[in-house]
Amino acid sequence: MNKAVENIRPYDVDSIRQDFPVLHQQVHGKPLVYLDNAATSQKPKAVIDSLVHYYQNDNANIHRGVHTLSERATLSYENSRKKVQCFLNAASEKEIVFTRGATEAINLVANAYAQTLKANDEVLITAMEHHSNIVPWQMLCEKTGAILKVAPINEQGELILDQFEALISKKTKFAAISHMSNALGSINPIKQLIDLLHQHDIPVLIDGAQAIPHIAVDVQALGCDFYVFSGHKLYAPTGIGALYGKLELLEKMAPYQGGGDMISVVTFDKTVYSKVPYKFEAGTPNIAGTIGLGAALDYVNSIGLDAIAAHEDSLLVYATEQAKRIDKLRIIGTAKQKGAILSFVLDGIHPHDIGTMMDHQGIAIRAGHHCAMPVMDFFAVPATARASFAMYNTHQEVDALMAGIENLIEMFG
Numbered sequence: 001m002n003k004a005v006e007n008i009r010p011y012d013v014d015s016i017r018q019d020f021p022v023l024h025q026q027v028h029g030k031p032l033v034y035l036d037n038a039a040t041s042q043k044p045k046a047v048i049d050s051l052v053h054y055y056q057n058d059n060a061n062i063h064r065g066v067h068t069l070s071e072r073a074t075l076s077y078e079n080s081r082k083k084v085q086c087f088l089n090a091a092s093e094k095e096i097v098f099t100r101g102a103t104e105a106i107n108l109v110a111n112a113y114a115q116t117l118k119a120n121d122e123v124l125i126t127a128m129e130h131h132s133n134i135v136p137w138q139m140l141c142e143k144t145g146a147i148l149k150v151a152p153i154n155e156q157g158e159l160i161l162d163q164f165e166a167l168i169s170k171k172t173k174f175a176a177i178s179h180m181s182n183a184l185g186s187i188n189p190i191k192q193l194i195d196l197l198h199q200h201d202i203p204v205l206i207d208g209a210q211a212i213p214h215i216a217v218d219v220q221a222l223g224c225d226f227y228v229f230s231g232h233k234l235y236a237p238t239g240i241g242a243l244y245g246k247l248e249l250l251e252k253m254a255p256y257q258g259g260g261d262m263i264s265v266v267t268f269d270k271t272v273y274s275k276v277p278y279k280f281e282a283g284t285p286n287i288a289g290t291i292g293l294g295a296a297l298d299y300v301n302s303i304g305l306d307a308i309a310a311h312e313d314s315l316l317v318y319a320t321e322q323a324k325r326i327d328k329l330r331i332i333g334t335a336k337q338k339g340a341i342l343s344f345v346l347d348g349i350h351p352h353d354i355g356t357m358m359d360h361q362g363i364a365i366r367a368g369h370h371c372a373m374p375v376m377d378f379f380a381v382p383a384t385a386r387a388s389f390a391m392y393n394t395h396q397e398v399d400a401l402m403a404g405i406e407n408l409i410e411m412f413g
């Protein structure tokens with residue numbers, strides 16, 4: 001588990017809400033009910049302040065400068081790396097590479113493995129992946145002639161484990177699996193899957209974009225080879241995320257991009273790359289975002305991920321119970337292991353109309369294919385409406401959501 005954090009404050013949703021300035025506004029004359037957290041979460045003042053502080057006091061480019069501001073910026077940037085290492089319980093901070101987010105981290109790994117896979121090798125993913133964990137592997141397959149294999153899901157939106165296992169063969173050279181589905185909320189038994197894949201010496205990447213704000217992750221206990229996430233779903237700014245990779249694998253991998261900061265020597269004949277993780281961080285990075293990510297981790301730790309998860313679970317259970325009472329509502333994604341996401345469709349009302357009409361009631365939910373078109377195809381729906389919960393949501397907001405849905409049904413008849 002993550003390292004114990006001292007001074008965790010008692011869970012008090014009202015006081016947590018006070019930390020998020022954006023929540024205190026009206027939309028279309030109604031109090032904002034923000035339930036689009038799976039797309040991006042709101043930012044606490046501590047994170048916003050960390051950005052302002054950095055730009056007002058320390059702004060400078062990192063690593064290359066010898067002056068005080070550059071040293072301060074470098075220290076804060078590298079401190080955030082240590083915070084991510086602690087958050088994931090990685091063995092070394094060298095195993096943490098900063099990226100723009102989960103998408104870039106997956107592309108980085110796929111790009112490196114595109115240099116080692118060959119024709120007819122296989123890459124195994126699941127049918128519930130986000131496009132970010134499909135398209136980079138398709139691109140790898142196009143480059144190498146490798147074949148993409150997709151493990152199916154059942155009507156509840158759960159991975160069918162024996163069919164996943166049946167797809168593993170000597171040809172399987174890589175696997176990429178989401179920890180938690182953004183379209184369905186399903187949580188995969190990743191420890192079991194990682195162990196299974198490792199029995200066949202198959203490296204595995206876990207897409208933790210949705211899981212990271214809800215589930216304590218210990219990459220050493222999981223044993224995964226790669227774990228990726230985006231900061232912005234974890235109360236941090238957009239444009240910053242991280243790739244965890246086992247050191248021995250990162251060391252063998254080719255760099256993703258070339259440029260400044262990822263080299264130790266450059267001549268026109270040859271370039272010697274920098275060490276891991278800098279080899280993967282070409283160019284000036286998102287320094288402020290990285291510092292904001294560190295502040296977000298401090299904030300989450302001050303409340304405690306387990307307490308956050310318990311609160312969100314109670315919201316999900318309550319919302320699911322309420323939703324089941326609405327005749328015309330069908331929940332998409334009813335996995336036994338599920339995170340704080342409620343995807344649904346309403347008879348006779350297009351999800352986009354649901355999204356727009358809910359906005360008129362001050363309620364922000366998402367409507368669309370959620371970058372998971374194959375999941376929509378599987379459930380034979382063009383799109384779903386999706387409410388997703390975060391640490392600051394309340395049971396009253398679930399009531400507002402349900403009342404909003406009832407209003408819609410009444411309006412559309």
Ligand code: PMP
Binds near residue numbers: 103
């Ligand atoms: N994977 C999953 C499961 C996601 O939900 C998302 C974001 N919706 C991503 C990957 C991609 O994250 P980002 O756009 O922040 O890179």
